[in-house]
Amino acid sequence: MITTLFFSFILLAKIVILCLTLPGTTELFVLTIAALLQKKHPVINRSIRKSSLPRLIVVVPAHNEADGIAACITNLQSSLNQTTGCDLIIIADNCQDTTADIAEKSGARVLIREDKLNRGKGYALNYAFTRLLAENYDGFLVIDADSRINRQLIRDFQYAFAQGVDALQCRYRIANPEDSRRSRLQYIAWLAFNELRLFGREKLGVSVGILGNGFALNRTVLEAVPYEAGSIAEDMEYHLRLVAAGFKVHFLNTAIVSSDAPNQNTNAEVQRTRWEGGRFRLMMDHVPSLFLRVLRGQWRLLEPLAELLLLPLAFHVLLLFFALLIPCPLLQYYAITGLLLVVAHVMIAIRFGGGGFEEIKVLTTVPFYILWKLTLLPKLWRNSRKNAAWQRTDRENS
Incomplete structure (x- = not known):
């Protein structure tokens, strides 16, 4: 027995x-x-005339980001200064601090959302996209409020969209791997999850995925597949709907967005x-x-x-x-x-x-x-x- x-x-x-x-x-x-x-890495054709580049808007969802929103706007503005016809908007979502006021004083356009029932980044993005689709933008680039980008990032997204892609995801890295062993381990994990696997998918010709930060969608995609994703993993949820609808996300390997990994045990947990x-x-x-x-x-x-x-x-x-x-x-x-x-x-x-x-x-x-x-x-x-x-x-x- x-x-x-x-x-x-x-x-x-x-x-x-x-x-x-x-x-x-x-x-x-x-x-x-x-x-x-x-x-070889995917090549961006930078010979396209600047006057024919699509008009993008950088969408920054922010929830209680008063401490860092000014620095985020300054960083994004340095990249926006390399472009023509691109704008920035902050979505202050259910904030209990001064995020919206600081963002406005920093020169950003601010959209305030209050909805105690439907809370989450996915709801905030859907709220913003629904309103921005009524304006004359060709593409929508999402950058988290705690992130930094390299100066050519927005311009590279413009060139890539000008070559006819539907959606893009850039490299997404940890900015502070030197702060602790846990930060460096997370940095390594992100090199695998956020970069190596995207290289592999790009080579296979399949959709590379959406990582929640540093991704962009053109107008056609958002009109066909609204950003109706309310789960914690709203990026993966939306990507599944995107692929089911026949769209493909490409890897923009020349652009990098980065954010700090938390080092306090509680925050990391x-x-x-x-x-x-x-x-x-x-x-x-x-x-x-x-x-x-x-x-x-x-x-x-x-x-x-x-x-x-x-x-x-x-x-x-x-x-x-x-x-x-x-x-x-x-x-x-x-x-x-x-x-x-x-x-x-x-x-x-x-x-x-x-x-x-x-x-x-x-x-x-x-x-x-x-x-x-x-x-x-x-x-x-x-x-x-x-x-x-x-x-x-x-x-x-x-």
Whole structure:
């Protein structure tokens, strides 16, 4: 009886681990190989006449950003000064501070939104887009209020749109990797999630995804697919609808938007559990329907489905380590292969992102980072069970 139960448990563990990790392992392998085969970066044609470049508006959703909104506007204005016909608008959404007043004094146009029932970044963006579509703009570029951009970013988006693309996502990086080991680990993770995988998708010719910051949509896209996404992971939710409607997001690798990673334990916990909880909520809500639609022949949804099935790397690695403990040689070989693939994926991401010895050295702390992530599971579960209100993450240095 005990032997039967033991083997039943082992069989169940094999099935669970394979179901949870095999789609992600396959996704990592395909995107890593595709990125390595990228012979050259996508080229922006800067010979296009400036007078024919599309008119863009930079949309900045802001919730209680009084401390940093002036610096954000100054940074964005330095990029806007390189363009012609582009504007800036701040959406002060359900703010309890002086965000709107400071933004106006800093020279920005401000749109104030008060809605205590429908709270969140997705609602704020939909509110802004709905109103701005009535104005003469060709494209809408979203930059978070806690971000900085390089000077040519807005101009590069103009050139890319002028070449006929529907939607764009630029590089999205951590600005302060040197502040702590956790910041540098997050920097490395973002090099993989926000850059290497986007290179791979661009090479494969599929939609690269939307990362919530540093993305832009043209008028045609927003008119066809309104930004009606109210979950915590509103960017991924909207991207699924975008791909289902037949649109594709391209990777604008020449432009970089960056923001600070929080270093205080509490702030870091809030950010991680909100992001990953929202992702798990999206998995529960959309994976079954996406799977059925792929089976019915909607192949363009296959890669978004695979991306959604790829767990955060910390949990993916933990499950592969568990697989090593199960007395099954084939499963153990699979686990070793999967772990080596993760290592290769991360190392290649560091190389693609221009990282060096400091990034490689901090990888020795990954086991402690995984243990920290495990302590967040109860909060992550709570964030995956309901849509959370828009909560600004403080980013004070330790």
